Amino acid sequence: MAFRAAEYERFSGTRSNAPPWWPLWHATFQRGWASRWIRMITFGGIAIAAIISLILYFVQKVVPEWRAMLEEMGQRVGGEGPSLRFDAEIYLILLHWFVYPVLVPMAMLLGYDLMAGDLRGNALESYFSRPITPLGYLAGRSLAFVSFLLLPTLAPMLWIWCMDVFTAPAGHFAAVRMVPLGLSAALLLISLSLALFIQALTTITRSGLWTALVFVILFILSGGIGPALADLTDQRAFMALAFWDNIFSVANGFLGYPEPARQHAPFALSVSILGGITLLCFLYLLAKVKHRALVG
């Protein structure tokens, strides 16, 4: 029987040439996936998609008359809001189903301890004494964050789109052919800005609880001020003050409805707001991470 004490050994294997942010992306993803809540939300997104595609199948394939009936009903009830028509606009309604119960809680959960945890545990010192640069670090962490946000939103919605195209009557494809592109663009911008914004917030407050508090304050105050001012002034540009309205405005635009129903902010404004948030937060985070790494 061989006996081997716990000894130090030199490493004799070969090393890979993968960029160092790749393992960071992977580890972040794994760590997120280990959380039961995050898995539940992901499955929640998939479940919503499953139900919707079932309904679509039923309405478009099994009892096709219902489709026309529903559209007619939607026209009568809908009034000013997005009407229920079986074209690209239906994805705007669907998006609501994914943003509030899936995207927002997911962003909160993920942001809760990601970079705040790295700052608390002083992990940056461990990272930057290895062959990873601040930019690589930020890329690895943020891409994992964005992946998590897209997994339960974009993926199920694309699945719904596939189901829709397969079950719909002929000619429908032309109406919705740009939807995947629009959805991808919209959700990518939304996820990126949300990911960077929440990370910036956690690095400022350094605590998940305070991040949650500031986030809730922003949510309540901006959500209240935006519509109130838009109402008082009768100018819908002020809707852009409500952080969440920008999400829908951007989605509207990318899906081909740049000037939809009047309750949303203008598309161009919302895109520049989200883009600005993304850029500012990115620059802030890069400076912060560099500062911690180089001067700390």
Added chain:
Amino acid sequence: MSAPVIRCVGLARWYGEVQGLSGLTVDVSPGVVGLLGPNGSGKTTLMRLLTGLARPTRGHAELFGTRVSPDQWAVFRRVGYAPGDDVHFESERGSDFLALMARVAGDGPMAARARARAALEKVGMEELATKKLSTMSKGMRQRIKVAQALLLEPELLLLDEPLNGMDPVSRRKTINLVRAHGAAGGTVLFSSHILHEVESVTDRMLLLHHGRLLAEGRLSEIVGLLERKPRRVQISSGSRREIAAALLQEDYVSGVSFGDDSQLLLETRDLNRLLDRLQAYGGAGQIESMEIADENLESVFDTLVGSAV
């Protein structure tokens, strides 16, 4: 006889299931006492119980005969405490922090400034104290902590790991402060991991292990109590074979072993007789160096902690 400076009566504290201190009964009289023990042995818990920052699960502690409790605040005029954690009022300058502490203790603004300056001089930080605490190095922060403990010129100093993170220069300064406080009749209870530094300040110690008192008293007394253990004397001699052969005849020598070069290790059950015998060899120039092994804090610590597992 007056009350001891520190008295613990069955003092115990658990954190949920985690043991902090279990049933410590000990009296400490004036002088410098090193508080020793491995990590997690209850040193910091003892400090917090003595300062009333944590409440005992059982038993109680007394300082100067006053039972420690959040309502017995007056006794803290006679006690200076430096916590072990690296915490501060980060946003304050060193001198402002000290002045604030003096003011909460009841000083007027001018008196508080003077007091802060005096304490800073003692730790040798009078020039650097205008820096913000958050920008100070660990060693400077430690010295500010010690200055804070000295602020009210207390009789009793409770210093939790005061040397941790200090550089050799400030360490020497702090050790001198502790020594001087003891020499002036004050009491210092200070914990440290660096045994040779504890040894250079005091030979009185209080050794905790697994939340219990393992040993208390002077080092030499404690060594004397460890009778089970044979004592060892290490000599180096050019004629070590002759000495070994001669000493093996004696019934009090239980073993000899040869080390590197000219080393000879003698094991005995009667140290005094062996030493007496060795004087003759020494006088005859046959011994180049001689040392009683195990009589330093490090080996006593190892023996006590090792045997108590």
Added chain:
Amino acid sequence: MSFSPQVLAVQAYSFRRRMLSWKALPALMVALVPTFMALVFRFFAPHEQGGTPTPYRMYGEILAPMCLYFVLPFLSMLVMLPILGELYEKGAIAYLLTRPAPRWVPLLGLYSGGLLALLPLAVLCATLPALILSPISGGVELRFWLQRVVFLSLVLWIGAAPYGALCLFLGVWSRKAVLWALALLIGWGSIAGSITGPLRALSPHRYLFGLLRNWLDLSNTLGQFSVPDPDPPGTLLSLLVLAGYVLAFLVLAYQAIRTRDVL
């Protein structure tokens, strides 16, 4: 023996800490939200066509209640929660608790310092919107504006006292103080205090709104931010109830600071 110099020393520290650090920035931004709304209202609302409230009513019936609902709880939390929270989090409170002074001395000092820091915020929050709105208010006399500004500042600051004391207590009592504060200040305060029901009588928000109504001459009718109170409390009763709450929360905080271990 009087402890007031000691309390004042801690108060000065606490005030400085709240006012002169970047941590004051979020609170300042929350306090400026009504100002921002007033600015937008002044420069973008179509005043000529009617349909929008007059500036005077905008201030009294929309901005003032909104301050009470959202700005005040958030301000109290942002200023008061960290006071003891940050000291306990890492254990720096140990220095204060080992002073030869009873533990209510630092407690009172920290509390009053925080409350003092809230005063300029409350005044700012009430004054700036009035400065923006009064020039376009046409016929309304200056003394009415003055009255509203002074009283709104006062109500906000009075409201900060019980909310702040509650936050102080939560900061010692719980490690998840933020969540508790959110639930209690918004849930028990703003929401329960404006919904008719048995809880309403217990909510400090009801008495604060009572003060606001009496001092700003607001009608007890249904509005954007007001739910009529079938039995509106009088000024004296409101003040008494609020003072009672302050006292109760401070006593709770004192008990907590006496019994919580510093770890």
Added chain:
Amino acid sequence: MSDPVLALEALTVRYGRFTALDGVGATFHGGALGLLGPNGAGKSSMLRAILGLVHPAGGRIRVLGQDTATAGPRLRRRLGYMPERDSYIVGISGVSALAHLAEICGLRRGDAMVRAHDVLHFVGLGEERYREVATYSVGMRQRYKLAAALVHDPDVLILDEPTNGLDPQGRVRMLELIAKVVREHGIHLILASHLLPDVERLCNDVWVLDRGELKKADTVANLTAAARGAKRVRLPDGARAAFTAAAQAAGLHVLGDGHDNEVLVSLPDGVVEPRQVFQLGAQAGVPVLGVKAAARSLEDAFLEALEGQP
């Protein structure tokens, strides 16, 4: 001959207006180097500069023959750094955190996991490897940090205060681990420490820094060379006065040193023979409990180096 492990040429590091290192030039050929200096002497800045975490305001650093300014981040695969402060990744077990850090240094996933396990066993954290590092005790965190510095098998180990906060047994174990890696596996060591006995134990070279300047670069052996034939004498309690009187009568200098029952005897020029000590003891009627050559401790040498220059 191979490249020196570390070569500094007029290295200057500034943070804003503060100069942390001012024109330091020195070469470390290999083995174990101890960095000594009071707080703020520039030790940490030097380590950070070596790691490329701070860009020098002037001068050059060559690590293992490569210039840090041009070598790029991949050079850091060959360095293993153990920071002074705790540094861990929240939310994952010790072993996955280590595997993750090894992957960043280019190890493949399978290799990384195997090495993470092995290294944790080596530092004695085998039992705790599935726990989160945040739940470790002080001693375990120190050992975890050492494991993190070793997990990617560096060629140079850079340790900043590795025994800080450890209890005596933990300290001994930590020193043994470091010594093993350095002596048996040919990994070079750069050690910054306040604890001079640690440096004495592990290092062969020493650089003494003070306020950003290099005060001394020498070998440990040279620095601690025995001092002028003096002897340290151990006496029984209360016997000091008698022995001192006898020794002074014989023309020796007697100095007290810390302990009440230990004295330092020396001759103005010449060597105090052990025999003489025993004879003095016999004269004074006190047994001599111990006698040894009074080696200059590294601490004395260090303090002298600091005070030697204005």
